[in-house]
Amino acid sequence: MMSTPSAINENFSELVEPGLIKEINDLGKVVKVHTGDKIMDYGGEIIYMPLLVSGVLKVLRMDRDSNELILYYLQAGETCAMSLTCCMAHEKSEIRVIAEEDSAIVMLPSELMDSWMQKYPSWKSFVMKTYQTRFSELLNTIDSIAFKRMDERLVQYLIDKSTVNNSHLLETTHQKIAEELNSTREVISRLLKQLENQGKIELGRNKITLKL
Amino acid sequence: MMSTPSAINENFSELVEPGLIKEINDLGKVVKVHTGDKIMDYGGEIIYMPLLVSGVLKVLRMDRDSNELILYYLQAGETCAMSLTCCMAHEKSEIRVIAEEDSAIVMLPSELMDSWMQKYPSWKSFVMKTYQTRFSELLNTIDSIAFKRMDERLVQYLIDKSTVNNSHLLETTHQKIAEELNSTREVISRLLKQLENQGKIELGRNKITLKL
DNA sequence: ACGTATCCGTGATAAATGTCACAGCCAAAA
DNA sequence: TTTTGGCTGTGACATTTATCACGGATACGT
Numbered sequence: 204m205m206s207t208p209s210a211i212n213e214n215f216s217e218l219v220e221p222g223l224i225k226e227i228n229d230l231g232k233v234v235k236v237h238t239g240d241k242i243m244d245y246g247g248e249i250i251y252m253p254l255l256v257s258g259v260l261k262v263l264r265m266d267r268d269s270n271e272l273i274l275y276y277l278q279a280g281e282t283c284a285m286s287l288t289c290c291m292a293h294e295k296s297e298i299r300v301i302a303e304e305d306s307a308i309v310m311l312p313s314e315l316m317d318s319w320m321q322k323y324p325s326w327k328s329f330v331m332k333t334y335q336t337r338f339s340e341l342l343n344t345i346d347s348i349a350f351k352r353m354d355e356r357l358v359q360y361l362i363d364k365s366t367v368n369n370s371h372l373l374e375t376t377h378q379k380i381a382e383e384l385n386s387t388r389e390v391i392s393r394l395l396k397q398l399e400n401q402g403k404i405e406l407g408r409n410k411i412t413l414k415l
Numbered sequence: 416m417m418s419t420p421s422a423i424n425e426n427f428s429e430l431v432e433p434g435l436i437k438e439i440n441d442l443g444k445v446v447k448v449h450t451g452d453k454i455m456d457y458g459g460e461i462i463y464m465p466l467l468v469s470g471v472l473k474v475l476r477m478d479r480d481s482n483e484l485i486l487y488y489l490q491a492g493e494t495c496a497m498s499l500t501c502c503m504a505h506e507k508s509e510i511r512v513i514a515e516e517d518s519a520i521v522m523l524p525s526e527l528m529d530s531w532m533q534k535y536p537s538w539k540s541f542v543m544k545t546y547q548t549r550f551s552e553l554l555n556t557i558d559s560i561a562f563k564r565m566d567e568r569l570v571q572y573l574i575d576k577s578t579v580n581n582s583h584l585l586e587t588t589h590q591k592i593a594e595e596l597n598s599t600r601e602v603i604s605r606l607l608k609q610l611e612n613q614g615k616i617e618l619g620r621n622k623i624t625l626k627l
Numbered sequence: 628a629c630g631t632a633t634c635c636g637t638g639a640t641a642a643a644t645g646t647c648a649c650a651g652c653c654a655a656a657a
Numbered sequence: 658t659t660t661t662g663g664c665t666g667t668g669a670c671a672t673t674t675a676t677c678a679c680g681g682a683t684a685c686g687t
Binding site for chain 1: 476482484500506510532536543547549550553561
């Protein structure tokens with residue numbers, strides 16, 4: 204498995220100390236995953252912390268009856284705040300992480316995190332920034348499910364998905380959307396049909412085209 | 416305004432460096448607040464970071480139509496993760512913080528946070544632990560609103576409130592509960608009546624008694 | 628003790644979402 | 658081509674929660 208020094212520089216430009224870059228390149232393993240691959244699961248041990256070099260991951264929450272809910276997407280240059288907390292505390296995962304697209308991830312042994320905080324100021328800043336953005340994302344998620352109706356949530360979902368995939372054509376099924384929004388296929392189908400009637404999207408089998 | 420060295424030692428025993436304790440005692444201002452006082456509000460600047468020495472604070476989220484939702488409680492020995500992120504980034508608050516009980520808070524100038532992270536390992540651990548617990552709390556909140564019905568959420572609310580107030584007698588109104596759960600008085604009244612019929616609580620004007 | 632605010636209980640009804648049932652359609656495999 | 662399985666559309670109905678309306682109860686100030 205080859206390490207890719209340039210990838211870190213390109214996507215994590217805020218990490219500046221040469222010693223830090225060197226440690227990441229020496230100790231991190233590059234892992235390539237494909238769309239749909241599971242990177243982490245509820246209850247799993249977290250012994251690596253993932254830096255996302257390319258692609259998109261999605262972070263999901265589940266309950267015991269395996270109802271699901273998408274929390275947020277991770278893009279190149281980002282990492283998972285949950286992994287941070289878990290790494291530091293050697294705890295188990297409270298979330299599931301799935302590759303939304305083919306992705307490349309640098310896996311860092313979790314025991315390094317702590318010492319780097321003191322050793323490399325830019326690492327500390329990166330960690331802090333990660334917490335801040337993930338906190339905001341979680342609050343957005345809470346806003347959606349607490350204060351919005353399903354039609355609004357669906358529109359936001361389509362926009363977000365279109366944004367991270369960088370495409371107006373979404374290749375998915377009503378069933379999958381329903382799962383990620385913790386709803387049901389019939390409800391999503393009907394709301395999508397409404398949106399089509401309003402001229403905002405076009406529907407096809409396994410695909411949704413956003414118009415604008 | 417007097418500083419209270421012992422209060423820090425008692426409630427924040429994980430903060431161990433003498434230099435850190437001294438800085439907190441020298442630079443922190445002790446503020447006393449009463450039940451219902453607003454400590455922070457949505458959109459407000461955060462220039463102090465609050466360490467809760469005694470009492471209970473509640474952290475709320477609001478939307479534009481001033482619908483509200485309780486996120487979690489803070490107890491003695493804890494601090495607000497949102498304040499942490501805001502302090503570090505000099506950002507505005509995304510939440511509202513209200514005193515649930517009379518409380519004493521040590522306010523620390525936010526510009527110190529960053530340097531302490533490197534200077535005092537126990538401060539860094541404290542900050543990390545804070546993030547971890549708050550993250551978990553937010554996930555719990557998400558679980559509740561995403562996966563549970565109002566009757567379950569209400570029971571959990573009553574238990575949580577009883578726990579932080581350390582009393583089986585809750586002095587509040589149906590209206591206030593409805594606001595913190597982002598519901599309506601009628602719904603809460605009916606559900607409370609159900610619980611009373613099941614023998615789980617007793618209702619009175621401005622009070623609810625938990626039986627077990 | 629009286630008047631008044633607020634709080635509480637509850638029926639009737641509406642809106643949002645979930646569930647069930649089933650039919651048609653499309654795409655890939657045989 | 659035919660079959661098969663998954664995807665989509667939609668009516669009918671159930672459940673959960675919100676809204677409206679209003680009357681009665683309780684505490685508090687004067």
